[in-house]
Ligand SMILES: [Fe+2]
């Protein structure tokens with residue numbers, strides 16, 4: 273049975289940081305470079321977070337009583353706190369998107385219903401495996417965002433800060449669901465099958481949600497927007513291109529999320545937000 277390895281990240285205390293971002297400053301409907309495809313990409317992602325993260329929390333919470341390892345129990349508490357705060361801030365952002373005519377909260381409701389329906393056919397073990405797989409996707413997306421500052425550069429400050437804060441905490445707690453899964457279920461095959469399922473489902477869902485947002489606004493993307501979005505995803509520094517290799521790591525027989533120790537990204541963010549960290553320590 274695999275356990276958390278001896279990496280600095282695996283032993284870290286996970287503390288939720290309560291944040292509050294002024295999303296009112298988003299100044300237009302298509303706030304990402306005026307690009308309808310890229311704006312709806314981020315809006316669709318944001319819409320999936322509140323129901324998705326609630327499902328992550330529930331699937332881990334189900335197994336909490338079976339976990340004996342004290343450090344992991346403490347990390348579960350931190351994980352639940354962090355995901356709860358992410359969910360709350362994305363909910364707020366989604367309401368602001370609604371006000372600008374991108375109906376992200378309708379998508380939230382849609383996903384909530386879908387999860388409820390799918391859970392009728394999934395065992396607790398499958399749900400936890402799906403969470404561990406999804407957490408790997410969010411962790412490698414987080415690493416991509418934090419190592420490619422051009423991603424958040426076109427965003428309003430509050431949105432960029434939301435995404436960077438969320439990314440840092442996704443890295444901090446990237447192994448929690450995985451470790452709970454390995455301690456309580458431990459089936460590697462189910463884990464790999466879940467990754468195939470969740471990565472396909474998630475990609476199709478984000479595309480469908482983008483299409484819905486554009487349809488509700490009766491907006492067709494312009495050719496220049498398609499080219500820019502294509503470059504964003506598949507270009508030299510593109511998100512999909514850069515995420516392919518770390519994504520495939522998950523299928524290794526002895527994979528553990530802390531095989532890649534990227535705690536320096538957390539430290540960099542902390543150094544840039546020193547005042548905030550001090551304030552949180554004092555609270
Ligand atoms: Fe999160």
Ligand SMILES: [Fe+2]
Pocket residue numbers: 328355407410442445
């Ligand atoms: Fe997470």
